[in-house]
Amino acid sequence: MSWLQRVRARNWPQDTVARWIALTIILAMLISLALNGLFIQLAGVWARPPLTEIGLLEKIAAITRLIDAAPVPLRKQLAQAVSDEGFTASWHLDRHDLNLPAVADPRFETGSMVLRPLLKSASRRIEVYQPADWPEHQADARYALLIELPDGSWLMFSAPSRSWGLDDVPRYSIVLLLVLISTALVALIATRRLATPLQRFTEGARRFGTDFRAPPIEPLGPHEIRQAILAFNAMQAQLQHFIRDRTQMLAAISHDLRAPLTRMRLRGEFIEDTEQQQRLFRDVDEMQDMINSALEFFRDDARLEPATSFDLAELLQTLLDDYRDQGVDIGFAGPQRMVYFGRPLGLKRVMTNLLDNAIKYGSEPAVELSSNAGQVRIKVLDGGPGIPEASLEQVFAPFFRLEGSRNKSTGGVGLGLSAARAIVLEHGGELTLRNRAKGGLAAMVVLPVQVALIR
Numbered sequence: 001m002s003w004l005q006r007v008r009a010r011n012w013p014q015d016t017v018a019r020w021i022a023l024t025i026i027l028a029m030l031i032s033l034a035l036n037g038l039f040i041q042l043a044g045v046w047a048r049p050p051l052t053e054i055g056l057l058e059k060i061a062a063i064t065r066l067i068d069a070a071p072v073p074l075r076k077q078l079a080q081a082v083s084d085e086g087f088t089a090s091w092h093l094d095r096h097d098l099n100l101p102a103v104a105d106p107r108f109e110t111g112s113m114v115l116r117p118l119l120k121s122a123s124r125r126i127e128v129y130q131p132a133d134w135p136e137h138q139a140d141a142r143y144a145l146l147i148e149l150p151d152g153s154w155l156m157f158s159a160p161s162r163s164w165g166l167d168d169v170p171r172y173s174i175v176l177l178l179v180l181i182s183t184a185l186v187a188l189i190a191t192r193r194l195a196t197p198l199q200r201f202t203e204g205a206r207r208f209g210t211d212f213r214a215p216p217i218e219p220l221g222p223h224e225i226r227q228a229i230l231a232f233n234a235m236q237a238q239l240q241h242f243i244r245d246r247t248q249m250l251a252a253i254s255h256d257l258r259a260p261l262t263r264m265r266l267r268g269e270f271i272e273d274t275e276q277q278q279r280l281f282r283d284v285d286e287m288q289d290m291i292n293s294a295l296e297f298f299r300d301d302a303r304l305e306p307a308t309s310f311d312l313a314e315l316l317q318t319l320l321d322d323y324r325d326q327g328v329d330i331g332f333a334g335p336q337r338m339v340y341f342g343r344p345l346g347l348k349r350v351m352t353n354l355l356d357n358a359i360k361y362g363s364e365p366a367v368e369l370s371s372n373a374g375q376v377r378i379k380v381l382d383g384g385p386g387i388p389e390a391s392l393e394q395v396f397a398p399f400f401r402l403e404g405s406r407n408k409s410t411g412g413v414g415l416g417l418s419a420a421r422a423i424v425l426e427h428g429g430e431l432t433l434r435n436r437a438k439g440g441l442a443a444m445v446v447l448p449v450q451v452a453l454i455r
Contacts, residue, residue, distance in 0.1 A: 048165035061118035197221025334369025
């Protein structure tokens with residue numbers, strides 16, 4: 001099989017990004033040529049080449065050299081012989097016979113650079129006049145080009161109307177503008193074809209980040225984008241299957257572990273030694289708390305909560321009121337109202353974990369709420385001993401505690417900060433800890449603003 005047959009036999013995708021890029025370039029070029037052709041057809045004399053490109057100046061130079069070489073009696077006849085309906089030439093012995101308008105500077109700068117080398121004279125006077133230079137409504141207003149001959153006589157070339165196009169700068173500007181218009185038009189259509197499926201892909205991925213039960217994304221767009229969407233849908237289906245299996249497994253673990261713990265407690269009732277019995281009951285309670293905490297961390301129903309708009313400032317103030325009812329006074333600084341788009345139960349759990357740590361390990365807890373540069377910032381401050389610099393990141397690891405004790409009353413099971421950071425990350429934000437300069441710890445929650453109204 002030849003190379004051409006193999007290429008034809010291969011099933012090439014029809015709608016690809018590469019094909020759209022190639023079509024965009026080709027269409028932009030074709031439309032640019034079409035607009036330029038339309039400009040030439042409709043713009044009349046302005047679309048023609050400029051004076052320096054139509055050969056008229058070369059023709060004038062040749063006529064000038066011819067008449068200059070002819071005897072004086074024949075010059076007027078030669079000038080009449082080279083004239084036609086749209087272009088006339090005349091020879092004049094005295095410039096005052098020409099009846100020209102008074103112009104401040106009649107020099108022909110552009111044409112002189114072409115004419116003087118052709119005339120082989122760098123000092124020859126060349127003047128030019130336009131119809132606007134004559135008094136208004138004068139009948140003999142015309143375009144006129146005057147060239148002085150070596151003997152002091154003058155040749156005048158005149159035309160009743162313009163027969164050449166714009167100068168180089170405005171002409172190239174128009175052509176460039178037409179190219180930009182055609183390119184922008186085609187690029188707009190092509191990018192909409194490419195950007196729309198990418199935007200839907202982005203929205204679907206973001207939706208799955210906030211709700212694992214989100215439906216798959218419809219595969220639309222060019223071949224490469226459709227393949228990426230199909231791969232993402234497959235990954236999403238695998239993650240959903242994994243989460244369902246994990247939930248079922250955790251439910252089974254919860255049932256299987258609680259049953260032997262209950263039997264241990266029942267058997268402990270028959271221990272006659274009261275001190276040993278209390279130790280056993282404390283161990284059973286601690287194991288039960290650890291199991292409940294671990295199951296709550298791995299299951300974490302708050303992460304499955306759908307995102308909604310809610311008043312973040314009011315949620316914080318309500319949480320602080322609950323602590324005040326328990327006799328714990330927590331300071332607050334921030335706006336009275338801030339509408340945020342997120343999961344309120346999840347963020348409430350984050351703040352509860354951070355405030356519990358501030359109350360348990362520090363003093364003078366406080367909360368600061370602010371919003372700037374597209375971000376919402378929540379600071380939880382305390383005046384405690386802080387955390388060693390080497391452990392500021394390590395405390396986010398599951399089951400890590402700074403204390404060596406496993407007593408829940410002193411350090412819990414080490415899952416609070418892990419769960420809090422996981423929830424913040426799922427909001428697209430970050431949770432960090434740092435020691436304050438004057439003592440204590442500052443927990444910083446930074447959330448991206450999607451909908452935020454502050455009063």
